[in-house]
Amino acid sequence: MGNGDGLCAPPPPCRGNGRQGRGSAPRAPQRAHPEIFGSRRSPMCERLKFRPHHFLCSLGFEGKGYSEGFTANMSAIVGGRLRRPDGEDVKIEVVAAADDICAPCPSRRGALCVAQDRIARLDAAHARALEVAPGDVLRWGEALDRMAALPAGALNEICSGCQWLAGGMCAKALDRLKADR
Ligand code: SF4
Numbered sequence: 001m002g003n004g005d006g007l008c009a010p011p012p013p014c015r016g017n018g019r020q021g022r023g024s025a026p027r028a029p030q031r032a033h034p035e036i037f038g039s040r041r042s043p044m045c046e047r048l049k050f051r052p053h054h055f056l057c058s059l060g061f062e063g064k065g066y067s068e069g070f071t072a073n074m075s076a077i078v079g080g081r082l083r084r085p086d087g088e089d090v091k092i093e094v095v096a097a098a099d100d101i102c103a104p105c106p107s108r109r110g111a112l113c114v115a116q117d118r119i120a121r122l123d124a125a126h127a128r129a130l131e132v133a134p135g136d137v138l139r140w141g142e143a144l145d146r147m148a149a150l151p152a153g154a155l156n157e158i159c160s161g162c163q164w165l166a167g168g169m170c171a172k173a174l175d176r177l178k179a180d181r
Contacts (some may be wrong), residue, residue: 048077048081048090050093051098052126052130053125055126056155056159056174060170060172090140091138091139092139094132098110121160126158131146148177150174150178
């Protein structure tokens with residue numbers, strides 16, 4: 001998974017506190033599929049919805065995904081919002097179904113996934129590890145703190161069954177986060 005380029009110029013952030021975020025340079029945002037999940041405010045101010053395992057997936061995202069549309073959407077969320085200088089202030093609601101990252105996924109079937117059992121296992125393991133539950137709302141910065149507190153090698157257990165685990169980018173991203181915080 002990776003970083004998308006070539007999108008429109010980013011609008012101003014919701015609030016500027018000068019806090020420096022992590023990761024790549026600011027990316028241009030796109031709205032995260034409002035046709036599916038609705039939209040009420042500026043895309044930069046909207047609260048994101050993440051199922052539990054998508055916190056760590058976002059941390060390790062390197063621009064690869066399941067389709068062109070999936071990758072563009074995830075690039076807009078991760079690069080265009082979370083990795084902006086003010087990205088740690090983005091609020092994220094934990095949900096128990098298809099979320100803003102799942103929206104354009106070719107495997108999504110309504111609020112479920114064609115691999116629902118495997119996805120549900122990933123969500124359960126990540127929810128336990130990060131101590132999050134559906135309905136929780138946390139800042140991306142808080143999520144980073146929780147991820148940084150995971151024990152070394154945690155992904156080998158909680159990400160078991162994910163096709164991206166063997167690539168190692170998620171583990172490397174977590175190691176960098178732990179070293180940085
Ligand atoms: S290995 Fe898979 S489930 Fe785990 S963080 Fe990476 S993409 Fe997400």
